[in-house]
Amino acid sequence: xxxxxxxxxxxxxxxxxxxxxxxxxxxxxxxxxxxxxxxxxxxxxxxxxxxxxxxxxxxxxxxxxxxxxxxxxxxxxxxxxxxxxxxxxxxxxxxxxxxxxxxxxxxxxxxxxxxxxxxxxxxxxxxxxxxxxxxxxxxxxxxxxxxxxxxxxxxxxxxxxxxxxxxxxxxxxxxxxxxxxxxxxxxxxxxxxxxxxxxxxxxxxxxxxxxxxxxxxxxxxxxxxxxxxxxxxxxxxxxxxxxxxxxxxxxxxxxxxxxxxxxxxxxxxxxxxxxxxxxxxxxxxxxxxxxxxxxxxxxxxxxxxxxxxxxxxxxxxxxxxxxxxxxxxxxxxxxxxxxxxxxxxxxxxxxxxxxxxxxxxxxxxxxxxxxxxxxxxxxxxxxxxxxxxxxxxxxxxxxxxxxxxxxxxxxxxxxxxxxxxxxxxxxxxxxxxxxxxxxxxxxxxxxxxxxxxxxxxxxxxxxxxxxxxxxxxxxxxxxxxxxxxxxxxxxxxxxxxxxxxxxxxxxxxxxxxxxxxxxxxxxxxxxxxxxxxxxxxxxx
Numbered sequence: 341x342x343x344x345x346x347x348x349x350x351x352x353x354x355x356x357x358x359x360x361x362x363x364x365x366x367x368x369x370x371x372x373x374x375x376x377x378x379x380x381x382x383x384x385x386x387x388x389x390x391x392x393x394x395x396x397x398x399x400x401x402x403x404x405x406x407x408x409x410x411x412x413x414x415x416x417x418x419x420x421x422x423x424x425x426x427x428x429x430x431x432x433x434x435x436x437x438x439x440x441x442x443x444x445x446x447x448x449x450x451x452x453x454x455x456x457x458x459x460x461x462x463x464x465x466x467x468x469x470x471x472x473x474x475x476x477x478x479x480x481x482x483x484x485x486x487x488x489x490x491x492x493x494x495x496x497x498x499x500x501x502x503x504x505x506x507x508x509x510x511x512x513x514x515x516x517x518x519x520x521x522x523x524x525x526x527x528x529x530x531x532x533x534x535x536x537x538x539x540x541x542x543x544x545x546x547x548x549x550x551x552x553x554x555x556x557x558x559x560x561x562x563x564x565x566x567x568x569x570x571x572x573x574x575x576x577x578x579x580x581x582x583x584x585x586x587x588x589x590x591x592x593x594x595x596x597x598x599x600x601x602x603x604x605x606x607x608x609x610x611x612x613x614x615x616x617x618x619x620x621x622x623x624x625x626x627x628x629x630x631x632x633x634x635x636x637x638x639x640x641x642x643x644x645x646x647x648x649x650x651x652x653x654x655x656x657x658x659x660x661x662x663x664x665x666x667x668x669x670x671x672x673x674x675x676x677x678x679x680x681x682x683x684x685x686x687x688x689x690x691x692x693x694x695x696x697x698x699x700x701x702x703x704x705x706x707x708x709x710x711x712x713x714x715x716x717x718x719x720x721x722x723x724x725x726x727x728x729x730x731x732x733x734x735x736x737x738x739x740x741x742x743x744x745x746x747x748x749x750x751x752x753x754x755x756x757x758x759x760x761x762x763x764x765x766x767x768x769x770x771x772x773x774x775x776x777x778x779x780x781x782x783x784x785x786x787x788x789x790x791x792x793x794x795x796x797x798x799x800x801x802x803x804x805x806x807x808x809x810x811x812x813x814x815x816x817x818x819x820x821x822x823x824x825x826x827x828x829x830x831x832x833x834x835x836x837x838x839x840x841x842x843x844x845x846x847x848x849x850x851x852x853x854x855x856x857x858x859x860x861x862x863x864x865x866x867x868x869x870x871x872x873x874x875x876x877x878x879x880x
Contacts, residue, residue: 349547351499351607351734352428354638360433364408367392367440379437382643386410386440390448397452397481399462400473406459407452407478408432410443415488419660422479422493423451424471424501424508426634429551431458434498437643445653446661448490450482454500456553463555467503467527467581475508479515492516492660496652498641499523499607499634503583509595510586517596517659519652522634524608525616528578533609534827536790536811537565537854541607544733568854571815584612587619594622598655600629600637600648603678603832604740604806606733606852607633610831611775618689623659623668626689627651628833629676632730632737675773675833679743679805684773684833692833693774693878699763699842701780701865701873707763707844711872717759719791721848722859726752727794729809729852748796748804750843758847759865761875762798770836773880776808776829780846780873783864787819788856791863794845795829795875797836804843808832811853824871833880844875 363379366372370387372380386392395407412418421442425431431453432439439449455462455474465471475495483490494517495505502523509515524530531538542565554562561577564570579585590597599617601610610628617626627648629636640646651674657663671685673692686692699707703715726748730736736746753760778793790813796804810829817823836842846865848857857863867873 349544349550350428351544351548351634352426352430352434352638352641353735353738355430355434355641357430357433360430360436364433364436367436379643382437382440385444390443395450395481397474397478399455399477400470401462403455403462404460405452405455405474405478406431407450407481408436408439409482409485410439410449411486412443412446412448413487417489417491418446418448418486419492419494419656420479420482420486420490421447421449421656422475422482422495423449424475424478424495424497424504425451425453425457426498427500427545427548429458431460434641438641438649441643442653442656445657447656448482448486450478452478454504456555457549463553464549464558465555466558467500467507469580471504472507472511475504476512479512494518494656494660496656497521497523498637503527503581506583506590506597507581507586510583510589513593515595517656519598519655521600521637521648521652522602522605522608523599523613525582526584526612527582528575529612529615530608531565531574531578532571534811535813535815537568538852539566539854540733540852542566544607568856584616584619587616591621596623596655596659598625598627598651600627600651602629602631602633602636602737603830604631604730604737605633606730606737611828614689614831625651625655625667625670625672625674627674630678630681631741633734635734635737635741677833677835679745680835692880694880697877697879699875699877701761701844701867701875705761707761707842707875711867711874713867713869713872715866717865719759719846719848719863719865720757721857721861721863722855723757724849724851725754725758725847727758727845727847728850745805748806750798750802750804753845758845761844763842765800765839765841766836768838770842771880772807772832772834772836772877774878775831776878777876778810778827778829778844779824779871780827781822781824781866781868781871783820783822783866784814784817784861785820786858786861787817789814789823789863790853790856791846791848792850792853793827793829796843796845797834798841798843800839807834807842811850813856815856822868842877
C-alpha cells in the first residue's frame with residue numbers, strides 16, 4: 341500500500357505567496373497599486389538603483405533553475421550575493437524583499453530556487469553534489485551578467501539554502517563570506533541526535549516538500565529514518581552534506597561565517613550547529629534567539645525591522661564591501677535570554693559558562709548536592725507523558741517569540757511512566773548559560789532502549805516551562821545490562837527566577853522521536869558508586 345501523502349505544511353507560516361508575488365510584480369512594472377506604503381517605498385527605492393529581472397540558470401546536468409536578479413547599471417565594481425532558496429515551494433520568492441534591500445545597499449544579487457522545488461528542474465538532493473554545483477553555476481550566471489567588475493562574493497541562505505551556501509563556500513574559492521540562518525552543521529546529528537531518530541522533524545520536512553520532486557535516494561533516506569533502518573547508510577549520506585565535514589576547507593581560507601539559530605530549534609537542534617561554529621577559525625558570529633526554526637528571522641523576510649537581518653547586512657557590508665562598521669570588533673556570540681529577551685554579548689561560546697554546578701540524582705527524588713547510591717526509579721516504556729518537546733514542529737516557536745511558551749503542569753506527569761528529580765527552590769536567580777550535561781545509569785531488560793530528558797523551570801504553583809531537553813538511545817548493550825549514558829542537553833540561556841525549582845524529568849516516550857523501546861518494557865534508573873548519576877548545570 342502506498343503511504344498517504346504528507347498533509348500540507350509550511351516551515352514559513354508567516355510568508356504569504358500572494359503578497360510576495362504582488363511585491364515582485366511591482367518590481368517588474370513599477371505599479372505599486374495595492375501595496376502597503378512601506379512596501380511601495382521599498383519598490384521605488386530598489387527600482388531607482390537596480391534593474392530587476394527573472395532568469396533561468398543552467399544548473400548541474402543542464403537542469404534549469406528558476407531565479408531572479410537585481411543588477412545595477414554602469415561599470416562600477418560591485419560585490420555580489422547569491423541566495424539559494426529555503427525548503428519551501430515559494431522558492432526564491434521567499435527572498436524577494438531582502439534581495440531588494442541588499443540591491444539598494446549596492447549589491448548585485450541573484451536568488452534562485454533550489455533544484456526539485458517550484459519552478460526549478462531536477463530533483464531534491466538535500467545539499468548533495470548537484471546542489472553544490474548549482475550554487476557555483478548560479479554564481480557564474482550573475483558574474484557573467486554584471487555590468488562592471490565583481491569585487492567580492494557572498495552566499496546567504498535560510499534553512500536549506502544556508503546548508504548549501506556553506507558547502508558552496510567550502511568548494512568554490514570565489515566565495516568570500518557566508519550568512520547561514522537556521523542552519524545545520526552536522527546533518528547526521530540533526531537526524532540522529534544521540535542515536536535517536538528525529539522522526540517528527542523528518543515528517544515535517546516531507547510535508548513541507550509535498551509539492552517538490554524528491555530524488556529516489558532522498559526519499560529512501562527519509563523513509564529509512566522513519567522506519568529505523570540502515571542507520572549507517574543514512575549517516576554516510578549525511579556526512580557528505582554536512583558543513584562540519586568540510587570545515588577544513590572553510591578554515592584554510594578563513595571564510596567569515598555568520599550564523600543565526602534558535603534555542604528551541606526542533607528541525608536542526610542547536611548543539612550540532614554549535615559544534616560547527618566552534619570549529620571555525622576565521623571570523624565568525626553566532627546570534628541565538630528565542631523561538632524555533634526560521635521564526636526569529638521571519639519578520640525580516642517580510643521587510644520588517646529585524647536584528648538578525650540587520651546583522652546580515654552589516655556582516656556583508658564589512659566582509660564584502662570593506663566598510664568599517666565595527667562588527668569585526670564585536671563579540672562572537674549574541675544570546676537572547678529566555679524569556680526576558682535580554683541580549684547578552686559574549687566574546688566566544690566558552691565564555692558563556694563561568695562555572696559548573698553539579699547536582700546528583702537521589703532516590704528521594706531530589707537533585708542533591710551529594711551523590712547517593714542504592715536507589716532505583718523505574719519508568720514504564722511505550723506511554724507518552726505531558727512532558728514533550730513541543731506541541732508542533734516550528735509553529736510552537738512562534739508562540740515562544742510572542743512570549744507565550746508552552747505551560748507544563750507537573751501534577752499531570754504520572755510518576756509511573758516518568759522519573760522526576762527536583763532541586764530546592766532557588767534562593768536567588770539561577771543564570772543557566774551554556775550546555776547542561778546529564779550522566780545517568782539505567783538498566784534495560786532489552787538490547788535497545790530510548791529515553792528523553794527534560795529540564796524544567798517549575799514555579800511555586802507547580803506550572804513549568806521547558807528550559808532544554810535531549811533524547812538518548814542505546815542500540816548496542818546486552819539485555820539486562822547497566823547502561824551509562826552521557827547526554828548533552830541542548831544549549832540554553834535561561835534565568836530561573838528566585839523561588840522556582842529546576843526539575844529533571846525522564847520518560848521513555850516522546851512523539852518527536854523514534855522509540856527503540858519495546859512496549860511495556862521498563863527502564864530502571866539508578867546511581868551506582870562507580871558511575872553516579874548527576875546533572876551538570878552551566879552557570880553564567
